[in-house]
Amino acid sequence: MSQEQIDRAIAKDYAAGFTTDIESDTLTPGLTEDTIRFISAKKKEPEWLLEWRLTAFRFWREMSGPDWAHVNYPEVDFQSISYYSQPKSMEDRPKSLDEVDPELLATYEKLGIPLHEQEALAGVAVDVVFDSVSVATTFREKLAEAGVLFCSISEAVQHYPDLVQKYLGSVVPRKDNFYAALNSAVFSDGSFVYIPKGVRCPMELSTYFRINEANTGQFERTLIVADEGSHVSYLEGCTAPMRDENQLHAAVVELVALDDAEIKYSTVQNWYPGDAEGKGGIYNFVTKRGLAHKNAKISWTQVETGSAVTWKYPSCILRGDNSVGEFYSVALTNNLQQADTGTKMIHLGSNTRSTIISKGISAGQSSNAYRGLVRVGPAAKGARNYTQCDSLLIGDKCAAHTFPYIESKNPTGVVEHEATTSKVSDDQLYLCQQRGLDPEKAVSMIVNGFCKEVFKELPMEFAVEAGKLLEVSLEGSVG
Amino acid sequence: MLSIKDLHAEVEGKNILNGLNLEIRAGEVHAIMGPNGSGKSTLGHVLSGRPGYEITQGSVEFLSKDLLTLDTEERAHLGLFLAFQYPVEIPGVSNMEFLKASVDAVRESQGAATYDTVSFMRRAREACAAVDLDQAFLKRGVNEGFSGGEKKRNEIMQMMLLEPRLCILDETDSGLDIDALRVVASGVNGMRSEPRSFLLVTHYQRLLDYIEPDFVHVLADGRIIKSGEKSLALELEEKGYSWLDESEVA
Numbered sequence: 001m002s003q004e005q006i007d008r009a010i011a012k013d014y015a016a017g018f019t020t021d022i023e024s025d026t027l028t029p030g031l032t033e034d035t036i037r038f039i040s041a042k043k044k045e046p047e048w049l050l051e052w053r054l055t056a057f058r059f060w061r062e063m064s065g066p067d068w069a070h071v072n073y074p075e076v077d078f079q080s081i082s083y084y085s086q087p088k089s090m091e092d093r094p095k096s097l098d099e100v101d102p103e104l105l106a107t108y109e110k111l112g113i114p115l116h117e118q119e120a121l122a123g124v125a126v127d128v129v130f131d132s133v134s135v136a137t138t139f140r141e142k143l144a145e146a147g148v149l150f151c152s153i154s155e156a157v158q159h160y161p162d163l164v165q166k167y168l169g170s171v172v173p174r175k176d177n178f179y180a181a182l183n184s185a186v187f188s189d190g191s192f193v194y195i196p197k198g199v200r201c202p203m204e205l206s207t208y209f210r211i212n213e214a215n216t217g218q219f220e221r222t223l224i225v226a227d228e229g230s231h232v233s234y235l236e237g238c239t240a241p242m243r244d245e246n247q248l249h250a251a252v253v254e255l256v257a258l259d260d261a262e263i264k265y266s267t268v269q270n271w272y273p274g275d276a277e278g279k280g281g282i283y284n285f286v287t288k289r290g291l292a293h294k295n296a297k298i299s300w301t302q303v304e305t306g307s308a309v310t311w312k313y314p315s316c317i318l319r320g321d322n323s324v325g326e327f328y329s330v331a332l333t334n335n336l337q338q339a340d341t342g343t344k345m346i347h348l349g350s351n352t353r354s355t356i357i358s359k360g361i362s363a364g365q366s367s368n369a370y371r372g373l374v375r376v377g378p379a380a381k382g383a384r385n386y387t388q389c390d391s392l393l394i395g396d397k398c399a400a401h402t403f404p405y406i407e408s409k410n411p412t413g414v415v416e417h418e419a420t421t422s423k424v425s426d427d428q429l430y431l432c433q434q435r436g437l438d439p440e441k442a443v444s445m446i447v448n449g450f451c452k453e454v455f456k457e458l459p460m461e462f463a464v465e466a467g468k469l470l471e472v473s474l475e476g477s478v479g
Numbered sequence: 480m481l482s483i484k485d486l487h488a489e490v491e492g493k494n495i496l497n498g499l500n501l502e503i504r505a506g507e508v509h510a511i512m513g514p515n516g517s518g519k520s521t522l523g524h525v526l527s528g529r530p531g532y533e534i535t536q537g538s539v540e541f542l543s544k545d546l547l548t549l550d551t552e553e554r555a556h557l558g559l560f561l562a563f564q565y566p567v568e569i570p571g572v573s574n575m576e577f578l579k580a581s582v583d584a585v586r587e588s589q590g591a592a593t594y595d596t597v598s599f600m601r602r603a604r605e606a607c608a609a610v611d612l613d614q615a616f617l618k619r620g621v622n623e624g625f626s627g628g629e630k631k632r633n634e635i636m637q638m639m640l641l642e643p644r645l646c647i648l649d650e651t652d653s654g655l656d657i658d659a660l661r662v663v664a665s666g667v668n669g670m671r672s673e674p675r676s677f678l679l680v681t682h683y684q685r686l687l688d689y690i691e692p693d694f695v696h697v698l699a700d701g702r703i704i705k706s707g708e709k710s711l712a713l714e715l716e717e718k719g720y721s722w723l724d725e726s727e728v729a
Contacts, residue, residue, distance in 0.1 A: 426530060427567045431621075433551035434527050434561050435581035435637065436588065445580060449571025449620065 027084040033057060036185055039084050043154050046161060056174040056184030063178045066311070069340040070369040070401055073283060073309045076248055083186045083219070146202050148232075149194040153221050156192035163194055167225050171254040171291045171317070179250040179311075180287040183219045187252070190220035195230035195261070204459055206235040222253040226261035226296075233264040235459060247272075248283045249307075255290030255298055259320065262297040263290060266458055267314075268466055271306035273337050273473075281308025281337075288312065294320030294349070301457045303466040304331040304341060305473040313371065315344035318352035318380075325354040328454040330466070332447075332473050333366030333398070342372040342403075347383035347413065356387040359451050362398035363474055369401040376413035383413040391421040392450050394443065394474070422450075444471040480505045480676050481526075481645055486537035487701075488525045495521040497701035498537070503645070508677040510687055512712065513698035514720045519680045520564060522698070523649040526678075527561040528554050542644065556588035558644030562634040562651050569621040574633065577621045578603055582640050606639040609669070611662045628659040635666040646670070647678045652686040664689030684716040697723055 027038060036057055040050040065076070143150050149160060156164050174184040195201050226232050236253075249271065257263045265288075274281025284307035290298035300314040316325030327343035345354035354374070362368040374385045391400035406415050424446050432442030448455070448467050455463045481503040488496040495518045503509055513519050525532050526539065528551035539546040542557055549557070569577065583593045594602065607614055610632040622630050631651050638646055651663055667677065667690050679690065687695070687709065695711040696703045697720070705711065705723055715723075 425567065428569055430529055430551065431563065431567050431569070432581075434555055434563075435577070435641070436552050436555040436584040437580060438552050438584075441580070441584070445572055445577070446569055449569055452571040 027082050029082045030079050031081070031083060031186070035083050039186060039188060042084065043157070045157055048165060049157060052169070052174075053185050056181050057186075059175050060178065060181035060185055063175075063181055065178045069311050069371070070367065070403070071309050071311060071338040071340050073338075076283065078182070081248060084188055142202065143205075146199055147196040148199065148201050149192065150205055151192055153187070153190040153192045153223060156223075160192070160194070163225065164192065164223065167223055167254065167256055168221075169254075171256060171289050172252050172287050177287060179285040180252050183221060183250050183252040183287070187219045187221035190222045190251070191224075192222075193224040193232060193234065195226045195232045197227045198229040199227075200230065201232040204233050204235055206237070218247075218249045218251070220251045222251070223256075224254070224263060224265070225256045226258060226263050228258045229260040230258075231262045233266070233459065235266045235268070237268045237270070247281075249285070251286045251288075253286070253288040253314075255288075257290060257292045257296035257298050257323075259294040260296060261293070262299075264299045264301070265290070265314070266301040267303065268458075268469065269302065269304045269306050269310075270469055272308075273306045273335065274308040275335075277336070282306065283308060284310045284312060286312045288314035289317065289344075290315070290325070291317045292320055292323035292325060292352075295322045296320055297324040297326070299324075299326040299328070299457070300343065301326075301328040301454065302330070302341075303454070303458070303469065304329070304339065305469050307339070308337060310337075310339040310341055312341045313343055315346070316354065317346045317348065318354065318383075319348045320352075321349040322351045322353075323349055324352070326457075327354075327356045327358070327372075328457045329358045330361070330451045330454045330470075331359070331368055331370075332361040332470055333363070333368045334473055335364040335366060337364075337366045339367070340369040340371055342370045344373040345375070345385055347374075347376045347380040347385070350379065350381040350383070352380055352383045354385045356385070356389070357453050358387075358389045359454055360389075360391045360400055361394065361447055361450065361470075362391070362400050363394040365397045367399045367401070369403060371403040371405075373405040373407070374415050374417075375406075376408040376410050376415065378409045380410050381412050383410065385413075385415045387415075387417045389417070389419040390450070391419075392447065393421065393423045394447075440471075440474070444474055447474065480542060481678075482538075482540040483526075484538045484540075486525070486539060487535045488521065489533050489535055490521065490531060494535075495701055496525065499698075499702055501696065501703060503676050503678065505644075505676055506671075506673045507694065508671065508679065508690065508692045510679040510681060510692040510695045510712065511698050511703075512681060512684075512695060512715060515682075517698045518701040519682075519698055520649050521701075523561050523647045523678070523680055526554075526647060527551060527559060552584070553588075555641075555643075556585055558585075558642075560638050560641055560643035560646045562631070562638055562646065562648045564649040564651070564653065566622050566630045566634055568623045568625075570623050572621050573618055574621050575600065575603060575617040578617075578637060578640055581637070585641055602640060603636075606636045609639060610636045610666055611658075612636065627654045628656065631655060632659065632662060635663050639666060639670065644674060645676050645678065647680065649680045650682060651679075652681055652683060660686065660689060684712045687712045699723065 033054060036053050040053060169184065172180050174181055193205060224234060255263050255265060271282035271284055292298045298316045302314060304310055314327060318325050325345050331339050331341050333339050342358060343356055356372055358370045360368040360370055370389050372387060374387065376383045389402050393400060400421055402419050404417050408415055424443060428446055429439060429442050433439060447470055455466055458466055483499055483501040486496050486499040511519055534547055541559060544557065546554060579599055586593050603617055604614055607617055612632050622633060625633060652660055655663065679686065679692065692709055695707055695709060697705040
């Protein structure tokens, strides 16, 4: 991604806050078994998947939303949400980019991810999810040469039903939690990746999510399977238009790393955070989890600057011996944003290792909580965890919280936890200003320095984007 | 270049400067000496615009501009530099990154072209060598884990790269061993030139053995009570400050 595109993508205020005027085929709000049958039929799904969804729906009706997170928001009325929205011109799927609605393409231009350019640039294959239907998948041919399958989950259901049936819900079961059950019932689309045995995916895979229709919840579902000895790096970017009402985003991401495989999953999340008074914005309630088999490695890197409310804990189940889990996170909240985010590292196999580096930045009147669980199971001989959890406060009206949970059932496990809280000091600002930097530039530089350990884990072009995003998100937080 | 007239300033409601007058012309080196609590460091911070310092009376003109109406960074853009007595750490921000951003900001504000990365890095390495710091310091976080002497050398390195018009050194010599003092002094001496002036705030005459000032001023109770040439500093060292208090009273 070029500097110019990045600059454009994250220009002042919430630059992604435009709506695209495309005729959509949107389902009337409400959620019943018929809604699910409609979605399933629309996608011409096999019988087993419809049943799978309906079972999830029955689970969901018995469950209630989580209330333990350190966030406050009005109850979501699930009957007022539309569960399916599809741009009309998509009825006949385009075969190539040339057939894509020019308005849609213009939207991506505004987002700074022009597909045409992107084909030439950076070598990033993008599977774009616009509302609920995957619009265009680039680079598929090149990936196919390597045997990599990268397509929308709906297509995967049609073309690779065995793989989908085998792994869907294998990491995040339908009953896992309220929002995972909801997603399992109504998921509309998402991405599917399969890396065959021993293959190193030749490029970064990337998906850009964007919520366009008013009142549509986005329930995407991502499934990544890395077969034995394979390697893949995946990036997900998210934006949504500015709207006064709150929108719901309840995604599920499942990663399966078989023996000796490695999956690196990076997220830059810039959902609309609501305005300075806290009006509007996305509710981001996401379940992300990876399952690591023997000697496998799963690494989550996330930069979270958006959403009104974030509730998200990308986790690793270290089932195989010697498997490795990593979690690198920057979560920034400003104005009235609330975030309760962190990770779970479940050590089951022996000699499993995990690292957690979490950087929380609070500005304005926001609230930012880290919540992390490290569990060492009885068979996890020699398991090791290192957790470092740093909070940075900007101003004196914001809050930072840390909720670490440690459960160790094996005496040979070693779990370390370090936490710090610091403040951007007046003396630091003064030094920067004395050297000619304006206060906003100074704060963004100090914050970037604070996040360095996480940014270095991101693919390089996205590290630049992440830095710029922080800068934009912090606007107005000083002076 | 710098003209301070009848300057009064307070910090947290306490009068620190009480009618200070000082003229510095281009190319001159002035030293300000005085006992603890006389307002020496306050003068530097008032000139550079530290928040929390309130000017109650008087005026300061710098390069024909009303300095007191400018923001801290605008004063830096004009070419005012303050070497801090206690430089703060900025963890994670590399010295190189900080220096580049800072030099870019100053040059942009002056309408000068910014250096490309390669030539800037070369300049930075030269400056680093000039103050006898290992090149590794350019990659480390700003002042992060630096010793006292290393922080002071780092300040001088920044000064060299920023090429300011007026350099204020706030007790840069305090806590320095003799080698570091020589390095700092040679950095300053190497930068002495016609358009550039220096204001050395110091407690000890020692610094002035290495940097020869054109004028020496004695500050007491927020005012300059005596001005003279280099010899005044030697006299002060011999007799202490109390001699002046008495002569003032007399």
